[in-house]
Amino acid sequence: MTTRKLLLGGAAALLMAAAPAQGPGYHVTARHTLGGDGGWDYLALDAASHQLFIARGDRVMVVDPATGALLAEIPGFDRAHGVAFADAAGHAFATSGGDSTVRMIDLKTLKVIGKTHAAVDDDGILYDPYSTHIFTMNGDAGSSSVIDAVTGRNLGTIDLQGKPEFGVSDGQGHVFVNIESKGAVDEVDVTSMKVLRQWSIAPCQSPTGLAIDVAHHRLFSGCRNGLMGISDAAAGKLVATAPIGRGVDATRFDAGTQLAFASNGDGTLTVIHEDSPDKYTVVQTVKTMEGARTMELDPATHTLYTVSAEFGPRPATGRGRPPVKPGSFTLLALKK
Numbered sequence: 027m028t029t030r031k032l033l034l035g036g037a038a039a040l041l042m043a044a045a046p047a048q049g050p051g052y053h054v055t056a057r058h059t060l061g062g063d064g065g066w067d068y069l070a071l072d073a074a075s076h077q078l079f080i081a082r083g084d085r086v087m088v089v090d091p092a093t094g095a096l097l098a099e100i101p102g103f104d105r106a107h108g109v110a111f112a113d114a115a116g117h118a119f120a121t122s123g124g125d126s127t128v129r130m131i132d133l134k135t136l137k138v139i140g141k142t143h144a145a146v147d148d149d150g151i152l153y154d155p156y157s158t159h160i161f162t163m164n165g166d167a168g169s170s171s172v173i174d175a176v177t178g179r180n181l182g183t184i185d186l187q188g189k190p191e192f193g194v195s196d197g198q199g200h201v202f203v204n205i206e207s208k209g210a211v212d213e214v215d216v217t218s219m220k221v222l223r224q225w226s227i228a229p230c231q232s233p234t235g236l237a238i239d240v241a242h243h244r245l246f247s248g249c250r251n252g253l254m255g256i257s258d259a260a261a262g263k264l265v266a267t268a269p270i271g272r273g274v275d276a277t278r279f280d281a282g283t284q285l286a287f288a289s290n291g292d293g294t295l296t297v298i299h300e301d302s303p304d305k306y307t308v309v310q311t312v313k314t315m316e317g318a319r320t321m322e323l324d325p326a327t328h329t330l331y332t333v334s335a336e337f338g339p340r341p342a343t344g345r346g347r348p349p350v351k352p353g354s355f356t357l358l359a360l361k362k
Contacts, residue, residue, distance in 0.1 A: 051310040052297055056359040058094020066333055069322040070109040078322065078331060081106035086120055088136055091331055094357055098136040108151040110160055112175035119160045119173065121148040128162060130178040140178040144171040150192040156199045157216040163190040163203060172219060186212050187224045194238040202259060204233035204247050211245060211257055225262045230255035235277035237286060242303040248274035248288045254298060256306060265304045270296040275319035280328055289321035289332050295360065314358055330360040
């Protein structure tokens with residue numbers, strides 16, 4: 027070995043010794059084959075019961091995420107999209123976009139006990155603890171329907187400034203909504219039921235999933251052009267972007283680890299660390315499954331859940347989605 031090689035080897039050894047040890051990152055810890063026909067949309071975890079609700083088109087599946095056991099199927103939906111929980115009222119609410127309604131579900135019996143008209147293309151849905159109301163995101167209608175979480179009664183409609191995708195609550199009287207058609211975010215006052223302001227998140231385009239860091243007033247918009255846009259919700263402006271995978275449909279933020287996540291239809295999960303409220307670093311890209319574009323986080327255990335299925339060959343025309351292989355619908359759990 028030459029002197030030069032010895033010096034280089036010694037320098038490399040010093041660098042390795044100085045670098046902090048890197049523990050294992052997020053990885054798939056469990057796969058549960060759930061099967062069943064149909065597509066899928068949002069996942070939602072009821073923290074009180076620790077049950078995972080998965081929208082499956084004509085029904086909502088209720089699953090034990092620890093074992094993958096099917097606990098119930100709630101039928102009667104026309105394009106089920108999202109589920110939100112009002113645990114104090116004992117109710118869950120799920121959107122049915124095909125017939126513009128919201129189903130109210132008894133969380134003890136897991137049965138539908140009411141149905142409320144919303145608006146065309148009701149999709150994303152959330153519970154706001156400040157007002158104790160449910161808010162739907164009605165894409166084609168460009169609005170949000172407000173529903174009483176106790177009675178299930180429609181309380182009115184908020185006209186949004188474009189086509190909404192997903193929304194989050196800060197728990198302090200405001201709901202924030204991704205406006206997919208404008209590449210922007212709307213801020214809604216839940217008391218007056220009016221939009222207070224809108225700001226652009228360019229260069230992000232077609233934002234879908236939205237998450238919030240309540241402590242630092244930061245919003246995480248997953249955008250279909252391969253970016254996450256991070257906004258200062260108090261100032262109403264974009265403060266940072268980070269690269270993510272393609273085909274994102276959900277984002278989450280874990281306050282316990284200061285990590286933001288984007289689940290991408292290209293079969294990846296992007297993990298982003300909040301170094302400071304205005305500085306973000308991609309720390310990992312995890313392989314999941316093609317089509318695993320929706321996601322849920324259990325903040326108590328820092329476990330992530332996503333779903334997808336195996337696909338057959340793409341159509342010879344090159345257009346349209348490839349067929350799903352029967353019985354292959356799968357729940358993935360990811361953890362450090």
